[in-house]
Structure formats: structure tokens, C-alpha cells
Amino acid sequence: MAISKIMVIGAGQMGGGIAQVAAEAGLQVVLNDIDRGFIDKRLSFISGLLDKNIAKGRITAEKKTEILARLIPSTDLKDAAGVDLVIEAATENMALKEKIFRTLDLVAKPGVILASNTSSLPITELAAVTKRPELVIGMHFMNPVPVMKLVEVIRGIATSDDTYARVKELSERMGKVPVEVNDYPGFIANRLLMPMINEAIYCIYEGVADAESIDTVMKLGMAHPMGPLTLADFIGLDTCLAIMEVLYEGFADSKYRPCPLLRKMVKAGWLGKKSGKGFFEYSN
The missing domain is CATH 1.10.1040.10 (N-(1-d-carboxylethyl)-l-norvaline Dehydrogenase; domain 2)
Incomplete structure (x- = not known):
């Protein structure tokens, strides 16, 4: 399954940064949060960052318009039904993440990868609450996402080689340098x-x-x-x-x-x- 449309859950600093980088890479991005106001605030912030890039000659005004058009607001996890991959960047709380992953497992199409931006929580445990553990993986971006090149790609005990390969390719497409890490507390970083x-x-x-x-x-x-x-x-x-x-x-x-x-x-x-x-x- 080619990845052309993703969902990012969480419009905070990390989720917003991931969404921006993905949109800049040409992906359609459903930016999800519980409050539309959070999303609008983040989209405004991203617009401001893009304006700075225009001023520095890095992008054109037309490019900014194209990037913002790829960012689609969402307040319902059911919107994951229309995407090819999900990156969860919610608060670092295991109970909350498990709840999100249970819902995503029900909503997302078969074959869709569920990734977490967790900085330390076990991917294997998140995968265990789903019926697709081979499709669950960690994508730990560094802050600030638009600047930092590293992505720790964390393999749970059940993560398949194909899932890892697809996420590695996606990370590179987003201009990042993926590093393969096994699922131990704290990963490497x-x-x-x-x-x-x-x-x-x-x-x-x-x-x-x-x-x-x-x-x-x-x-x-x-x-x-x-x-x-x-x-x-x-x-x-x-x-x-x-x-x-x-x-x-x-x-x-x-x-x-x-x-x-x-x-x-x-x-x-x-x-x-x-x-x-x-x-x-x-x-x-």
C-alpha cells in the first residue's frame, strides 16, 4: 500500500511539527485533536513559520499555499478510516495511548501502519492492545521536528520487516535520518x-x-x-x-x-x- 495520506494525532508542538514536515514532503495530512481550537492555533503557527521561510527565500508563496492545503483538520478519530498510516503524538500517557490505539485498530483499514511518537513508552505493549501488532511501530521524532533530522524507528517484538521498511522509507521521504532501535525503555536517545x-x-x-x-x-x-x-x-x-x-x-x-x-x-x-x-x- 503506497503511503500518500496520513493522520497525525495531537496538534501540539510535536504533532504539529510532524504534520508540517509531512505536508512539506507532499503528503496529505489529517491533523487530529480533541479541540478544533488547538488545530487552528497550530495551523496559524505553521503558517507563520512558512512565512519566515518565504522571507528567507527557501520557499515561494505558492509553495506555502500548497503545503497548507494538504493539512486537513479533524476532531474525530474515525477520520483514520481514510488514511494510509497514522502517527500518534498525544500526551505521554500509556492509558491514553492504549485507548487511542484500540480505537485506531477498529477504524483504520487493514494493512494500515499505526505508529507512535512516544519518547519512552513500550511499543510492544501498545501493539498488544491491537489485532495488528505486526503493523505497530515507534517513530520518535526530535524537537523541533522541522529542524532536527533524527527519527528513532522503534521495533516492537512483533513489528514486521515490511512495516519497518515502509516507515524507514517514509522517514527518508520526510527528509529525516531513521535509526533502527529495538524496544527497550527509553530507546537510545x-x-x-x-x-x-x-x-x-x-x-x-x-x-x-x-x-x-x-x-x-x-x-x-x-x-x-x-x-x-x-x-x-x-x-x-x-x-x-x-x-x-x-x-x-x-x-x-x-x-x-x-x-x-x-x-x-x-x-x-x-x-x-x-x-x-x-x-x-x-x-x-
Whole structure:
């Protein structure tokens, strides 16, 4: 089955970015969310990004019109009946994702691949709630999607070779570099990144240094473009905590224990850039 029309579930930062990149690659994209207002806000944001690309001479005004015309708003998962592949980019909550996948399994045509943009949750478990486990796969895009080239393509225990090959081809068509990963907690990106962030938080917790000093060491000493604590603020400390919990539970290893300071900050509502305060302060 040729992939020409896809559904992206979730009009947030990740889902919106995936939808934009797919539309730019010539795919028709059904952008689904529970609230039409969320979709309209995201389409307006995408329009603004395309205007910046016009100003930089990267695309023409006609190209912008074509891209936006490929983005189709949807507030009903039943619209998945008319697509060739679905990418779920809803909130990182297993119960919610399982509910979405059960519905998609009933609605989507036979042979349609169901992909999840999850950053850490097990693909095998998502596949198990469907009657098409061989067609369930992970497509973990990096943020911001229009800029970052990597896609972790995660194979569940039942994912078929054909499903992987088709998703690899689609990723490349979208201008991304797919990396094959097997289904273990955190995959590659977050299994490496989150313990580093967690250890940086422990350095503050233990009084080793302040946040600015820790970030400076990693930027100037390790050539990281952004310090781990600034990055944590941009990711969202609640998201960081949730991923560390997945690692801690999945491996049952104390090296993945979330730092108590991270838990305390999340409970206080200090979630990083999106709340205006994390390890640094932001004017939102």
C-alpha cells in the first residue's frame, strides 16, 4: 500500500511539527485533536513559520499555499478510516495511548501502519492492545521536528520487516535520518540523555555547583550546544521525570532513580520554560 495520506494525532508542538514536515514532503495530512481550537492555533503557527521561510527565500508563496492545503483538520478519530498510516503524538500517557490505539485498530483499514511518537513508552505493549501488532511501530521524532533530522524507528517484538521498511522509507521521504532501535525503555536517545540530565540535577541537589556552572561545564568542556539543565527546562521537568520513571521501573536499577529535587520541582509546578520557572526563569 503506497503511503500518500496520513493522520497525525495531537496538534501540539510535536504533532504539529510532524504534520508540517509531512505536508512539506507532499503528503496529505489529517491533523487530529480533541479541540478544533488547538488545530487552528497550530495551523496559524505553521503558517507563520512558512512565512519566515518565504522571507528567507527557501520557499515561494505558492509553495506555502500548497503545503497548507494538504493539512486537513479533524476532531474525530474515525477520520483514520481514510488514511494510509497514522502517527500518534498525544500526551505521554500509556492509558491514553492504549485507548487511542484500540480505537485506531477498529477504524483504520487493514494493512494500515499505526505508529507512535512516544519518547519512552513500550511499543510492544501498545501493539498488544491491537489485532495488528505486526503493523505497530515507534517513530520518535526530535524537537523541533522541522529542524532536527533524527527519527528513532522503534521495533516492537512483533513489528514486521515490511512495516519497518515502509516507515524507514517514509522517514527518508520526510527528509529525516531513521535509526533502527529495538524496544527497550527509553530507546537510545532518552536512555542516554535523561540519566545525564538527572545526574546534573543531583549535582545541584548535592551542592556541587549551581545550574549556570553545570551548564557552562557541559557547553564549554563537552561542546554541547545547550547545557543539560537548560535542555531539561525546554523539554519540561514533568516530562523528564516521567521518562526517568519509565527507565527506573523498566530496568529496576537504582542508577535510574529520579533525583528527589526533580520530584520536588515538579510537585511545585516548576516545570521549566512552559511554566516560566525551572532551573532558570523565563518570561513567557
